[in-house]
Amino acid sequence: GQQVMQIPQYQHVQEGEDFTTYCNSSTTLSNIQWYKQRPGGHPVFLIQLVKSGEVKKQKRLTFQFGEAKKNSSLHITATQTTDVGTYFCAGHMDSNYQLIWGAGTKLIIKP
Amino acid sequence: DAGVTQSPTHLIKTRGQQVTLRCSPKSGHDTVSWYQQALGQGPQFIFQYYEEEERQRGNFPDRFSGHQFPNYSSELNVNALLLGDSALYLCASSELWGDDGEKLFFGSGTQLSVL
Structure with missing residues (x-):
């Protein structure tokens, strides 16, 4: 069936280091969205990418959508403690209202 | 401007019982989706309601049913509860044509525990 694979499952970083999470879809996506879920919280929308090869930035966060619209990445520069949480990608397939979610990447800041 | 509200926040049930969860969408939103999120996993799509009808359904059994009311609020019903139904149930609202895209x-969310 339709799947969105997300890696890694966890990433431990020192504060100030960079963080990246990757998503790959088995089929072409019409768009991809990214959400952040803090521990004990609910997913919060970060961004939506629609165009092939699109790159968007939000301060220290950079989002990319692949040329084939099958993969995406989120890169955080110089992580801060406020970045802690699980980052999910979620994509729409064409003519489909259902969002297919990745399993998430948990960002853990080492003490 | 109220966001999405869900009730109750926590619920404990026993196997075989039935449960109803409620959701009020963000003001101006007409579409409600329900998700099940097990601990440490991503949300799994249950179904989506638009104009009081189920528009799309994920891979969940018929024990899971829902309803949308004229004011766009929604309910999720789960019958014959199983231990594996224990999870966080999330409601999400959206609007197809509007500023929120x-x-x-x-x-x-509603944290459901089935004992």
């Missing part, structure tokens, strides 16, 4: 706004 296709982004989902989530409620804080």
